[in-house]
Amino acid sequence: MMFDLTGKKALVTGSTQGIGFGIAECLAKYGAKVFINGISSFEKTANASAKIPNSVPVVADLSKTDCADELFKVTGDIDILILNASVQYRNPWDKITDEEFDKQIAVNFKASLKLIQKYAPHMMSQRWGRIITVGSVQQAKPHKDMLVYAASKAAQLNMVESLAKQFAPFGITVNNVAPGVINTPRNFDALSDEAYRKKVLEGIPAGFEGEANDCAGQFLLLCSNEGRYITGENIFIDGGMKL
Ligand SMILES: NC(=O)c1ccc[n+]([C@@H]2O[C@H](COP(=O)([O-])OP(=O)(O)OC[C@H]3O[C@@H](n4cnc5c(N)ncnc54)[C@H](OP(=O)(O)O)[C@@H]3O)[C@@H](O)[C@H]2O)c1
DSSP states (O other): OTTOOTTOEEEESSOSSHHHHHHHHHHHHTTOEEEEEESSOHHHHHHHHHTSTTEEEEEOOTTSTTHHHHHHHHHOSOSEEEEOOOOOOOOOTTTOOHHHHHHHHIIIIIHHHHHHHHHHHHHHHHTOEEEEEEOOGGGTSOOTTOHHHHHHHHHHHHHHHHHHHHHGGGTEEEEEEEEOSBOSHHHHHHHHSHHHHHHHHHTOTTSSOBOTHHHHHHHHHHHSGGGTTOOSOEEEESTTTTO
């Protein structure tokens, strides 16, 4: 069977809802044991996990310096690392605070490196691994009020390109998947404003916003053996928004 992930263990950060939940659900459906990560509460994380057979909840805050150790205590070694959690603040360039700057860089970029440092050595020793970062269309089209968020995603992509080359000889692929506008709890408030929604949709050639499931299949391909020759790539899932 194509895309079979039986026997693989995957950690999907930020998978209590939205895109991360969709990825976790899909990988589990194709046979992986999946670790579901959130920050708000154990209850929320456990509730998400309860909806996905063969999954385990793990609460950890990726803005903390010990996040990789905290996650590892529950997960142990894994085969697939999906770096999906992120923090995003809206603020014009001259209003951005130190706290907002540090938090976005810590969760969206620094934690990605820390988790790779923790989990890649085992992948290297077994000569098989998959690492996928979640980027954003803002790598190519930064929103004027999300300057640091956009820059953190661009930095993460640069790291992916560096590591893809270094890890390829070890059977590990490293890729970035960059969504455009996807219907998730993060966007509910903004998109429920009809005038704002109309303006957003005008910028999407496909004419509609995506759903979490529009992303999940791309992750499944990259994680499977069928995706073994794809590395160092940046794949937009955005209905053409980057164009
Ligand atoms: N939605 C879009 O339109 C869009 C567009 C481009 C890129 N993206 C990217 O896609 C990814 C997922 O977005 P989404 O819209 O699905 O997000 P979302 O609905 O806001 O969900 C965020 C997830 O991340 C977790 N999280 C937040 N801060 C965390 C932290 N410090 N440590 C650990 N987990 C944390 C949340 O956990 P709790 O539930 O426990 O709070 C939740 O599971 C993000 O990287 C985002 O930047 C999204």
